[in-house]
Amino acid sequence: MTMKGREVILGILQESPHTGYEINDILQTRLSHFFDATFGMIYPTLKKLEAEKLVTKQQISQTDRPNKNIYTITAAGQAVFSKAINEPTSDEILKSDFLMHLYFSQDLSTEQVALFFQEEIARKEAKIAALQSQLATWLENGMTEQRKITFDYGIAYYTATLAVLKKAAKSNQ
Amino acid sequence: MTMKGREVILGILQESPHTGYEINDILQTRLSHFFDATFGMIYPTLKKLEAEKLVTKQQISQTDRPNKNIYTITAAGQAVFSKAINEPTSDEILKSDFLMHLYFSQDLSTEQVALFFQEEIARKEAKIAALQSQLATWLENGMTEQRKITFDYGIAYYTATLAVLKKAAKSNQ
DNA sequence: TAACGCATGTAACAGGTTACATGATTTA
DNA sequence: TAAATCATGTAACCTGTTACATGCGTTA
Numbered sequence: 296m297t298m299k300g301r302e303v304i305l306g307i308l309q310e311s312p313h314t315g316y317e318i319n320d321i322l323q324t325r326l327s328h329f330f331d332a333t334f335g336m337i338y339p340t341l342k343k344l345e346a347e348k349l350v351t352k353q354q355i356s357q358t359d360r361p362n363k364n365i366y367t368i369t370a371a372g373q374a375v376f377s378k379a380i381n382e383p384t385s386d387e388i389l390k391s392d393f394l395m396h397l398y399f400s401q402d403l404s405t406e407q408v409a410l411f412f413q414e415e416i417a418r419k420e421a422k423i424a425a426l427q428s429q430l431a432t433w434l435e436n437g438m439t440e441q442r443k444i445t446f447d448y449g450i451a452y453y454t455a456t457l458a459v460l461k462k463a464a465k466s467n468q
Numbered sequence: 469m470t471m472k473g474r475e476v477i478l479g480i481l482q483e484s485p486h487t488g489y490e491i492n493d494i495l496q497t498r499l500s501h502f503f504d505a506t507f508g509m510i511y512p513t514l515k516k517l518e519a520e521k522l523v524t525k526q527q528i529s530q531t532d533r534p535n536k537n538i539y540t541i542t543a544a545g546q547a548v549f550s551k552a553i554n555e556p557t558s559d560e561i562l563k564s565d566f567l568m569h570l571y572f573s574q575d576l577s578t579e580q581v582a583l584f585f586q587e588e589i590a591r592k593e594a595k596i597a598a599l600q601s602q603l604a605t606w607l608e609n610g611m612t613e614q615r616k617i618t619f620d621y622g623i624a625y626y627t628a629t630l631a632v633l634k635k636a637a638k639s640n641q
Numbered sequence: 642t643a644a645c646g647c648a649t650g651t652a653a654c655a656g657g658t659t660a661c662a663t664g665a666t667t668t669a
Numbered sequence: 670t671a672a673a674t675c676a677t678g679t680a681a682c683c684t685g686t687t688a689c690a691t692g693c694g695t696t697a
Contacts, residue, residue, distance in 0.1 A: 297565045299656070306572045316676055326571065329564040336657055338678055359666065361676035380576065384566040384584055386591065389625075391502040392470045393557040394618045398499065399479045401612060403553065408614070411557055418559065439574060441581070444636045445567045448629055452562075455628030456621055463617045472684070489648055509685055511650055532694065534648040 297385045300340045303330060305368060305376040308350060312367040315341050324429055325442075328422065328449035341366055349375055405467060412464035419457040426450055470558045473513045476503060478541060478549040481523060485540040488514050497602055498615075501595065501622035514539055522548055578640065585637035592630040599623055 298306070303326075307318050315337045322332040341364075344350045349372030353365045368376070393415045400408050426449050433446070471479070476499075480491050488510045495505040514537075517523045522545030526538045541549070566588045573581050599622050606619070 297563075298568045301656095303568065306568075309572075314676075315678090316674095326568075329562050329567040331561060331563075333658070334677080335659070335679090339657090342678085357676090360674090361663090361665075363676060376572075377575070380569060380572050381580065384569050384587060387566060388504060388561075388563045389502050390470075390504075390561045391621075393560060394502040394621060395471045395476065395479075395499075396553060396557050397614050398618050399482075399549075399553050400614050402550070407554070414557060415560075440639075441570050441573050444632065445571050447636070448564075448567060448632050451628040451632045452625060455624040459617065459620050459624045463620070466613075474684095487648075488650090489646095506686070507649080508651090508687070512685090515650085530648090533646090534692075536648060 296379070296382055298379050300332065300336050301344065302376060302379040303332070304337065304340055304344065305349065305372050306380070308366055308368040309373060309376050312353075312365050314363045314365055316363065318366075325433070326445075328426065328452075329445065344372065347371075409464065409467055412460060412467060416457065416460050416464060419453050419460065423450065423453045423457070426453070469552075469555060471552050473505065473509050474517065475549060475552040476505075477510065477513055477517065478522065478545050479553070481539055481541040482546060482549050485526075485538050487536045487538055489536070491539075498606070499618075501599060501625075502618065517545065520544075582637065582640055585633060585640060589630065589633050589637060592626045592633065596623065596626045596630070599626070 303322070304318060307313060307321055313321070315334070318341075319332060319334055319337055322330065322337075341350065341352075345352050345366070348369060350366045350368050353367065354362065355365060356362050393411060396403075396411055397408070400411075426446060430446055433442075476495070477491060480486060480494055486494070488507070491514075492505060492507055492510055495503065495510075514523065514525075518525050518539070521542060523539045523541050526540065527535065528538060529535050566584060569576075569584055570581070573584075599619060603619055606615075
């Protein structure tokens with residue numbers, strides 16, 4: 296079984312207590328190249344986890360900022376996470392809307408295809424820049440060797456595909 | 469809006485009429501590295517497309533094999549597809565259960581992590597082999613330059629990440 | 642005789658998305 | 670004064686997954 300939002304959130308809380316807002320931030324910065332999350336998934340999941348007693352909620356009142364809820368993992372939650380992390384990994388899933396458009400692009404104009412290339416190239420470049428700037432922040436707080444690999448994987452992926460796109464965009468002119 | 473199962477199936481039918489079984493085959497062989505489909509999605513989608521009059525169904529009775537339904541796209545279906553293919557592309561999504569496990573692998577034994585690496589390496593190698601053997605079949609029937617790029621993209625992706633995994637697996641020993 | 646290829650389908654469910662709703666403080 | 674940051678939440682919806690059900694002919 297794949298680790299879903301449920302298990303991923305437990306994994307983050309297993310390191311230290313967090314608010315939903317912070318969980319989103321971690322997901323967006325450190326794991327965004329292999330997992331995607333939205334508030335619309337995070338808050339409902341936290342609510343369910345609390346109902347299942349896998350996490351506990353501590354409400355903090357703040358005056359200058361909105362009140363917040365800090366979630367802490369329970370022993371039961373740790374057991375669920377521990378089981379999930381020990382399960383075999385399942386197949387990676389890539390969904391590329393760009394490649395889908397390219398696959399069916401016979402009827403599109405060269406200009407339209409060129410535009411799609413440009414946009415995808417810009418996205419990859421932005422992702423590389425984001426990952427690389429993230430690495431600096433990350434190294435400051437200390438980073439495990441294994442997390443460094445998830446980073447290297449992302450960079451390798453974006454770099455290799457960017458090269459293919461740039462070459463293809465050139466021959467599309 | 470991303471091209472979903474609906475639009476992808478229309479895209480395949482836009483080239484020529486097919487059965488659901490054939491659509492699955494095309495998806496599994498040519499597009500499997502950037503889209504994934506199952507019969508559980510294909511058949512219900514075809515049914516909906518028929519109800520919306522975007523495709524028509526022709527029932528073929530066979531004696532030595534199960535009967536089959538051949539679906540043909542309608543003018544309305546072509547209009548829907550044409551609109552979809554002209555829309556801007558949306559962000560690519562990668563979900564890697566392997567990277568997720570690696571990210572949270574602090575508490576796992578070195579052996580367990582090594583096993584995850586082995587399995588992921590084997591998967592990538594299998595995917596490269598599948599894509600490469602597919603290329604041969606593909607070239608025979610004639611392949612557009614653009615489809616060749618979707619292939620190159622897949623190979624580049626798998627090759628680059630495989631290298632990262634092999635290096636990391638070595639230092640994990 | 643086991644497995645694979647051909648061939649279709651449904652019902653229940655899970656999981657996540659989208660859109661909406663609120664609102665103070667700080668920074669540019 | 671516009672935008673960003675902090676901060677939470679729900680309701681409706683969409684899309685796809687999983688499991689089940691069927692069955693003949695051919696190949697290993």
